[in-house]
Amino acid sequence: MIDIEVLRRVSDTLAERKKADPDSSYVSSLYVKGTDAICKKVAEEAAETIMAAKDKDLKHIVWEVTDLWFHSLVLLAHHGLSVEDVLAEFRRREGISGIDEKKSRGTT
Numbered sequence: 001m002i003d004i005e006v007l008r009r010v011s012d013t014l015a016e017r018k019k020a021d022p023d024s025s026y027v028s029s030l031y032v033k034g035t036d037a038i039c040k041k042v043a044e045e046a047a048e049t050i051m052a053a054k055d056k057d058l059k060h061i062v063w064e065v066t067d068l069w070f071h072s073l074v075l076l077a078h079h080g081l082s083v084e085d086v087l088a089e090f091r092r093r094e095g096i097s098g099i100d101e102k103k104s105r106g107t108t
């Protein structure tokens, strides 16, 4: 069974960091910098994930995907969302083939 609880604990910490001092909290410092700075980190971590994958560097793929997930969670929290919202969307999509879903879309 996947330990999804760690994602919930980190998500709770990210919500608490809204009240934290940016000098002592990296997450709080990102909130203060705002959406553009958080999006920049997400983009950087996505690029680093791609580079690790192209290098077939398994240890670094895990490292960079963790950074990417973490900064994505910060982006969610900054918008008042959490990992629960993403898990709910995964549950909604569960069992729906991506191929069937695409076919069911309108042509416009």
Ligand SMILES: N=c1c2ncn([C@@H]3O[C@H](COP(=O)(O)OP(=O)(O)OP(=O)(O)O)[C@@H](O)[C@H]3O)c2ncn1[C@@H]1O[C@H](COP(=O)(O)O)[C@@H](O)[C@H]1O
Pocket: 010, 013, 014, 017, 024, 025, 026, 027, 028, 066, 067, 070
């Ligand atoms: N999971 C993480 C986590 N992963 C990565 N990072 C930080 O993300 C930052 C950016 O990573 P980079 O590799 O891009 O480092 P960098 O190039 O020096 O970054 P920049 O200076 O360019 O921003 C680093 O400072 C990492 O330490 C994290 N910082 C915090 N957490 C979690 O968030 C919680 C709250 O953190 P604080 O708000 O700092 O207390 C922690 O208890 C952890 O659970």
